[in-house]
Amino acid sequence: MSETVLNLNDTQQPRNETRESKGLWADAFNRIVRSKSSLIGLIIVAIFLLVALVAPVIAPYDPINDSDLVKRLEEPSGQHIMGRDSQGRDIFSRLIYGSRISVQIGVISVSFALILGVSLGAAAGYYGRWLDGIIMRAMDILLAFPSVLLAIAITAVLGPELRNAMIAIGVVYTPHFARIVRSTVLSVKAAEYIEAARSIGCSDLRIIMRHVLPNCIAPIIVQTTLSVGTAILDAAALSFLGLGAQPPTPEWGAMLSDGRSYIQKAPHVMIFPGMAIMFVVLGFNLLGDGLRDALDPRLKQ
């Protein structure tokens, strides 16, 4: 009970945004660095983003064109530290380029979900009534399906392509954002500073953008971080099933799927992509959890 009260007090008080958010972010960063698990998450995510950024510089071979059928399934060696895959391509280089695709998937599909979810959630919460009913019931329907199943259905209809997999994942993640935003909007809608803004003639759009949405930045950031990790995982799952990236794209899930045929003869073909997926998802999850703790207003003091 006391917790709820604390929460309400916190959100209902109008804030001096610039000063307070500076403190908020610095605080949050300190907390993340202090916690061991979230620090590991931050490091993994940072390495992952860096690798994706400089992929062409650090990859020793071309991920697609340096194939050599004669040397296929070669075991890891000095020249090919992760060995070669079934087409004789360097697995290490493919993983490095694959990180770019994973970043792309994570960013695009989650941005899609973010934009769509925030607008829908804000509209539902702010205008209420029948619009709220329609939007949130639609979101409930989407949430009722297991996420991967829904994504499979969407890609099955749109066709097996990486772009469609991203759309599917975006759609699947939209309701989570819509729910978070709607609940925050509902809690501040009746606050005095909103009424004040309205009385001096601010438009609805300005009120939502400048006065309502800043209140839900923290939970959105946490949700975004966690979503990027699971989006990468879901996209890998879709590609594994043949519904996402098509060969010869060096997507991790597709690489894992290709390597599956050689699990007995050349296990390195599937071990490395599997580990890459695991570490990145782990990184995003640790960072997301850390952020959640760091941005929790209850821990402010």
Add this chain to the structure above:
Amino acid sequence: MKARKLVVAFLVIAALMVNIVGCGGGKETENKASEGKGNDKVFVFARSGDASGLDPINVTDGESLYVTQQIFDTLLDYEEDSTEVKPALATEWENSKDGKEWTLKLRKDVKFHDGTPFNAEAVKFNFDRWRDEKNPYHQGDFAYYTAMFSGFPGVIKDVVVVDEYTVKFVLTKPMAPFLANLAMATFGMSSPEAIKKYGEDYFKNPVGTGPFKFVKWEKDQQVVVEKNPEYWGQKAKVDRIVFRTIPDNSARLLELKAGTIDAMIGLNPDDIQTVKDDSNLQLMLRPSMNVGYLAMNMEKKPLDNVKVRQAINYAVNKQAIIDAFYGGLAKPAKNPLPPSLWGYNDNVKGYEYDPAKAKALLAEAGFPNGFKTTLWAMPVARDYMPQPKEIGQAIQQDLAKVGIDAKIVTYDWTTYIQKGEKGEHDLYLFGWTGDNGDPDNFLFYLLDKTNTVKGSAGNVSFYRDDRVSALLTEAQQESDQAKRAKLYEQAQVLVSEHAPWVPLVHSTPPIAAKKSITGWLPHATGTECFVSLDKAE
């Protein structure tokens, strides 16, 4: 449009859910069944795809024909180790002097599994259903009928019931491969009563005269058949056969090693050594009578240009593909016909691997910088192509080296075949396993212009050449095999020059089975009846 997509999405979800529920239930009943009859000899056979239908006349894929061959008998059959014909439901046959009439004597006292007697009326009923588009039971595309007998009603003008056990076929012209055609598994005799009873649903309620009876079919899981104790010939040695679908090649091998299945086809070439090294398993090789090829849709630009097609032929490195993806168990192809068949033209030079020549030809054709296209790869392992996706990628690389940017496209197996028959593809990986040991079965079905009908095309290059068609038709009507061979040799020269395909390989498909399985003679046609197969305890 959007609403429709949404509806489709919901249907897909519903289907997936039903599938999940359905498969749980299915396994339960199967377990109970095997508990109940502990002494049954059950032979479990696994392959990568499910049957597309169980009405033999309306299917063309090995997955379906493997099952229907157990349930149905044909009028004639092949010898166990060759494609010579021997009596089956017909015991004697006679050709008229002008070659246009065939009179067949039928076996007496044969009954379909539903009790309907087999006689001349039943034979006529089947043929009328296949060949007459106005027949009320003509439901389906009857692709094999139109392919082997040139359309509806095609070569068979009439089927006459002479007496209860004698039937006469009246042809419009002499047809050399007529008897060999009748022995094809697809021309199995169905019970007329069952066809009348089930109508459009006959494909999932098949009734024949064969050594096994249909029990049940759980889509994408398994097909079960059981021994027919009233079979007219030698009775089956196993009590039940379960045809399981296990899409993944390595998962299938793991099940074989674990002992949950007795035999499998579609072995990863990389696993051949694993099977040889396992003392509980045996490796059998099916005699090669197949071709794996890359069809080029001649209705699509720029594949309508012969120079482009020749360039693609020069660009593909067949030997590298064979070494990598067939474990060496294949020969590079230069003709559509496999070398084991009579009529094979060894003088055709074909196209050696020469990327420079390919580039030069592309430049001549007006594509010095190549072009963009799609390369379709099958989703399932085939005898003639055990790893289509990998082979597709290797070809994609070969094409990239000469500047052609090919995007790999794939669909589920049934859709893949349907879209191919409709001609929606550009480059299309496909293959063929001979049905009757006659060159006609390869060349006419795969390359004649009459087989380019959208929706049931066997000629998926949509190759229409009048000279080739004339040669193939003439060969069909000639009864002297030496003369026919000459005609086929000429046709192969033209086909090679026009290059509607990249002929890739002729493979020797491996079969892996437990050592306890005996009496299995892999037939060159790609499927065989399991009547003499036995399983030691």
